[in-house]
Amino acid sequence: MPDPTRIDSLVKEFNDSPHGPKKLHQSRTRFMPIVFGRDGKAQPKPGPRSAEAQDFYALRKRCLRSGTLFEDPEFPANNSSLTFSGESRPNLKWLRPSQISPDPRFFEASYSRFDVNQGELGDCWLLAAAANLTQDPQLFTRVVPEDNSFKQDYTGIFHFRFWRFGQWCDVVIDDRLPTVNGKLVYMRSTEDNEFWSALLEKAYAKLFGSYEALRGGSASEAMVDFTGGIAESYEMKDVPKDLFQIIEKGFRSHAMFACSLEPDPYKPEAETPQGLIRGHAYSLTMAKMVDIQTPNVKGKIPLLRLRNPWGNANEWNGAWSDKSPEWKYIPEETKREIGLIFELDGEFWMSYQDFVKYFDRIEMCNMSPDCPIIRQNGNYPWKQSSFEGEWVIGSTAGGCRNYPDTFWHNPQYVVHLKEPDKDDAEGKATAIIALLQKNRRSKRNKGMDCLTVGLIIYRVTERDLIRKPLPKEFFLRNASVARSTFVNLREVTCRFRMDPGTYVVVPSTFEPNVEGEFMIRVFSECPDCMTENEDCVGECDLDPRIKMKAPDPTKPDPQRQAMEKLFLDVAGVDGEVDWMELKLVLDHCFRDDIAIAAKGVSRSYHVAPVESKKSLTPQGEVVCCGLLAMLQDWYVNMAGGDNRPERSTSGDFVVAKERAPLMTGETSPEISAVGFSKDACRSMVAMLDEDQSGKLGFLEFQKLLTEIARWKAVFKLYDTDRSGHLNPFELRAALQSAGYHLNSKILNSLMHRYGSREGEIWFDDFITCAVKIKTMIDIFRAKDVNGIASFNMDEWIQKTIYC
Template identity: 30%
Template sequence: MAHNQELLAETSVIKFKDQDFNSLRDRCLSRGWLFEDETFPPMASSIGHKLLQGKCLSNLEWKRPQDLSNGPPHFILEGASRFDIQQGEAGDCWFLAALGSLTQNPQCLQKILMVQSFSHQYAGIFRFRFWQCGQWVELVIDDRLPAMGKECLFVRPRKDNQEFWPCLLEKAYAKLLGSYSRLHQGYLPDALVDLTGGVVSKIDLPSSASHLLMAVKTAATEGSLMACSTPKAPTDQEEVMANGLVSQHAYTVTRAEQIQYRRGQEEIICLWNPWGKTEWRGRWSDGSREWQETSDPRKSQLYENKEDGEFWMSHQDFQENFSCLFICAQTPITLDHGNTLRERWSPKVFMNQVILRNTAGGPQSDAHYPFSVQEHTEGTNVVVSFTVTAMPPSMKAENEEFPLDFQVLKGDSQQFRESLPPTFYSPFRNAVQGINYQTKRNFTTSFHLSPGTYVVVPKTQRDAAKFLLRIFLKTPDSDRSWRSNFSLRAQKESLSETSSQQSIFYRYAQQGLDIDATQLQSLLNQELLTGPPGDTFSLDECRSILALMDLQVNGRLNQEEFTRLWRRLVTCQHVFQNTQKSPGVLRSSDLGTAIANTDFLTGISISDELLGLMTLRYSDRAHRVSFPSLVCFLMRLEAMAKTFRNLSKDGKGLYLTEEEWMNLVMYN
């Protein structure tokens, strides 16, 4: 039974082309049809001119997996793995390398794939989710795949397991971008961001050996995505070089280790090629002398001589043969001045921004995004990250460069209290940096800025550009000072003003996707309360709050569920502050007033008898109600009242099975 049924209707994932998976699948099941997607038909237009040009595809057919498999097809069999992926005719190694890294984080991968099957309620329709400019987009496809005979033209399943999730996911991404051709020769950062919603840090090679190895090891442990690329060949085409690497090609970076070799330690890095074979032939490659000579006790765990596309290479060879390493996490990564992945960053998030081209020659006066650097810190302390919306398929290839340029300008604080004068935007006045970067949809750059007030000023050569801007500010460990007395944040620092709910969510969410009860406890206690530990949110209270907001019933809150919670927390904060008769103290006798002052409880009333029971339940011996207790009380009252109204047919009573009753009272 879905709980909080009225609240469930408040939120939904964006439906690509307004196609709803459940209604489309149910219609097909009721009529005995297999889904045929008219928005991405089995035609040459869905493949695209770039991949069709110069090829004889007279035998091309679009087939469903049961027609391509020698046995029953599977969506996922015994877990998803990078070894399920084999690149086909499209040059989309940039996407597959990112996907190969995502398979090492099953929890995040499942949010993209979801639970799907070729047996249970199969109707030829599948759905996937991608992160697009600050929001998750759900997209449906039919399972007709372009094939020559019984061989998929693009990503193909391994013959020994017949898992089709990589083929279907690739088709979904092609539909999102417009065609398979738009997967041909893309950019790693775009795929990394689309699969996670993270921010990409680019580490140019060679880099500091010790810091790089530590960054790779830490990123692997924390589930961050890692991928790298080789330089271009003179012919500007992918070529297998003498050392076994492929030029102008993307690889997944899976881990890094220090291994015993001869009388010392050697640093090695493990990579995977989306081709599924064609491996490095140098030091520490499969069958190499180094693996035969090492006496490291972990050899059997690290090394397996298989033609599966995965191989080890020395740290030095990695830096000499690859041009850059990309790490995608929810906060930036820098390696300057000994900085590591464990830096603390505070993001400012500007969603759904639109900028128009100014034909007069300068940026528009309203396109400015201020931020402040409060304290001096070593190394990189500001990271600016732009994500622009995908371009329509109708745009020509020559217009696919990154559509924004920007500057970071410095000004005194007085200027930002007033409207900015036109002269402020002089391109020569206090300019820190201007960027034009060859990528499609994502760009991130870092700065070391002295304390002061700054503004990001973007401009575009297009008629218009829509984008997400995230500004990450390094936070010193000592930035959160405890006040002498435990209390709520002062009203002038209310939740709606301190920072956006998106930035707080990103700060605590795992991989930027969701938060569990433990993460919610840290968030509430650090963002809502100040002072030495006292009446803080307990883990049990956070589990209760999470259950009330958990529409997907998975024990976690995604960003949409957290947004609904955030609105209620803002209300509860104002109610607590406006109802208390002395600072930090709400008397149990004022609970009735608190209910009347809570806007999300409009139309809900309780009897004096129930109110008396609630004072026993939520107050202490001194008849005081803490802020965490008030939050739990008000939110539970809303959920229970709305659940009754949703389930009751006559508004006077309701009938529940034992299972429905137990699900309701035990989880909510």
């Protein structure tokens, strides 16, 4: 007898190998989820949370009681926290601040943008954001809690807070830092005894799994993680005419800014003749219209203040640089007002015209409505709407509109811009739409960099929205009204000015069948402006192409009598069938379909097919072949004539005249390692086993076979090439033909559970999928009151654990 676990073990081995499928979903978080009250104070998020979440206050209390210094088991002081490979580095030691400085301090007097200096790690993008963070005390203390200290209650434990895909979380670390020769290797402060910036970088590295995960990035990524805001970017080659006004207005609204030059492909961090560094992120810390008076001109000039995170003499050397002659035309009072100082600290000023000329990109992070500063002002116009989603192979990973056959399968979101902006003279409504990829940086050690993604916008009418989601025909008939570029960044954001109305936003990857998770957010002046364009979950009419030839219940039915005879022969003396007896019958009835599926699975996962031993007697085979013929007679394809598969050469249904055994081995029949799985057969029994006896009586058995016959007829409608599987993106339509409306989230879950790597659904998996759907709907309907079902814990576990 073949080993029933062989295929399972081989598939698991494949999944765990470097060639296996890339798993996107994060494991249960070990970071404490938190919320901020209206007073700005943080507290644990109410409700259930992972038991593995690290609680800073509980851990510190435990260390105080035991008199020990905290050592973080989740981010250990070894090479695994440094690099993806865990490769060792000579002379590197992990030291606590007290081993680096005789008088370690979290802050030396206070904090400022000059406390952020880059080390060996290529994370200037993070430092640019950290320097901006110091500009506002309320934002800073949100990320860097004030109860971090080397004095009061010191136990070697610190914590920092970051926004993580819609949820703030508290990241706990110990204070062991990587050093060489007693000096910090990575981010450091100007003061040798100040450690807040080094510890902030360590906490951020833990958030993504290692220090190496922080190598290379966009400043907007960190600015969003520090604020929960929404980022925009502008390319200087296509700069809007009012960019300086946008920057000025942004600073007044507490936005953060960073900028950069395109990298030199032949020389990393190459220096230009003007003293700027290519491929390097700078903080933009001030924008001012400054009074100027020369012998010939009196007026105002737009100036910008920037900072190089290196914190050294690598500064701009053109007009308005440190000690340049232009400054003599600025009144001393104005110099004091803008805090002008001339030091080799990486900070410098330049004119807006030179900024546009020499820089290539500017990034802007707008604060979210729940930001404490915004709450205090009370006049912030933006409202935020957000949803999370995913692209799943064969379900919702439809690719861009270059692929019209699958594009419409992407997630769809309806955006209602009901009124124009209050201050828009042209009557336009503004929406900032951001598409944020999830969990990519933390998976870089598995080769999972950011996908190439974008979004496309269509104007729709109420009539268009009757069908949910919008079908393929809509996108073939209608042109888009706006779109973003497709780019491999964590977040793609665009600002759109459009006529008030209703729009559908379609986020997608560039290529189809590329998996990823995302969060989509919309900032507009309209509250709750975004909804999912999804079908309602429930039952619908059976596809008209499939009609059951139901017998007349008032007349004698020889087929029913024959089935009852078969049932008694299979069931044996107890008059009922259990999952094992059901499996033997179904595997034989559908052996051709199952054989095709088994070969397909073996090809997909590169394993040899498992041969199945016969477990029915010759008489049992005749009975089951007759049953299959009868099942095929129940359904007719109304669209294309007879939908029945080829009949077995066994002929019509044969009634066994004697109670001959149908199974080999009366007491211990062999169970095939292929065919319907044990779990699937148990689920089939559970679907109709109302008394939960673990067995089916004849009426239940008859209902089950009727359902399976219907689902097989549906399957054959879509398996037009007789390949034994549904092609990618066909599951939604097939289930609708079977009488079920499902939304994308449920379809994604079904694809994760039953789909192949290529997004195909094999015959036995389709039947199992339909069984699960029917069972769960029946459980809900039994308790349904006005579309809501209520279960206590006992009822929920008892109902779901059996199905």
